[in-house]
Amino acid sequence: MVATPLGNLHDITLRALAVLGAVDVVAAEDTRHSQRLLDAYGLKVRMVAVHQHNEQAAAGPLLELLAAGRQVALITDAGTPAVSDPGARLVARVRAAGHPVVPLPGPCAAVAALSVSGFAEGGFRFVGFLPARPGARVAALAALRDEAAALVFYEAPHRIVECVADLLAVFGGARELLIARELTKLHEQTVRLPLAEVGVWFAADPNRVRGEFVLVLAGAQAEAGLSAEAERVLGLLLAELP
Numbered sequence: 001m002v003a004t005p006l007g008n009l010h011d012i013t014l015r016a017l018a019v020l021g022a023v024d025v026v027a028a029e030d031t032r033h034s035q036r037l038l039d040a041y042g043l044k045v046r047m048v049a050v051h052q053h054n055e056q057a058a059a060g061p062l063l064e065l066l067a068a069g070r071q072v073a074l075i076t077d078a079g080t081p082a083v084s085d086p087g088a089r090l091v092a093r094v095r096a097a098g099h100p101v102v103p104l105p106g107p108c109a110a111v112a113a114l115s116v117s118g119f120a121e122g123g124f125r126f127v128g129f130l131p132a133r134p135g136a137r138v139a140a141l142a143a144l145r146d147e148a149a150a151l152v153f154y155e156a157p158h159r160i161v162e163c164v165a166d167l168l169a170v171f172g173g174a175r176e177l178l179i180a181r182e183l184t185k186l187h188e189q190t191v192r193l194p195l196a197e198v199g200v201w202f203a204a205d206p207n208r209v210r211g212e213f214v215l216v217l218a219g220a221q222a223e224a225g226l227s228a229e230a231e232r233v234l235g236l237l238l239a240e241l242p
């Protein structure tokens with residue numbers, strides 16, 4: 001299981017390059033997309049397509065290769081395979097057949113966003129993509145209202161505005177959100193705001209709704225603490241007390 005870049009092609013590990021150059025077959029979510037990565041590093045290797053629509057069907061021939069002693073690398077379009085990406089069902093089949101499965105760690109959009117959120121100290125819960133239908137999305141969010149850990153969401157650009165509106169409705173304006181857009185790419189942007197200000201932030205520039213997004217929401221516990229401003233005001237008031 002080989003993690004690949006989220007955008008910046010330099011975000012590939014030396015080990016990933018060595019393994020992609022050495023395996024017999026690279027199973028890729030989108031072979032045309034991944035060909036660009038392989039070409040960038042001069043890697044010539046046979047590729048087969050393994051995506052969410054053929055994962056079960058593709059498992060058979062890959063298991064035959066493994067049984068014949070061949071080595072297979074699985075990559076997806078970006079980041080870590082099987083994280084909101086194809087791969088989990090294939091891994092289960094490969095393990096069940098008794099073959100070793102080895103992780104080659106590397107980029108993951110959720111972890112990259114968490115690392116710059118400042119919310120990760122109390123743990124985190126990876127939610128991934130929320131339901132597309134508004135009713136189901138609000139219900140899913142409501143079930144997370146009291147989660148103490150930071151919440152990590154993936155969201156598509158065409159749903160980002162309605163998604164943050166639902167976050168505001170469910171979690172209230174004081175809860176803070178980290179918006180990570182286009183990580184590692186030319187227009188990378190990360191901003192941390194209270195939910196009350198997020199709608200205005202998106203409305204201020206139409207480019208801000210473009211690209212790929214990770215949202216990291218502060219956990220419920222963090223809310224119980226005082227903001228820096230509240231602490232400053234409290235300090236001033238306490239100083240006035242006899």
Ligand code: SAM
Nearest residue numbers: 006079080085108109154155182183212213214
């Ligand atoms: N397996 C990937 C990983 O390890 O992060 C996730 C794949 S999932 C199909 C694609 C989603 O990941 C996007 O819709 C977006 O939410 C997030 N994502 C991927 N690349 C990103 C990037 N460069 N910046 C922000 N989010 C990204």
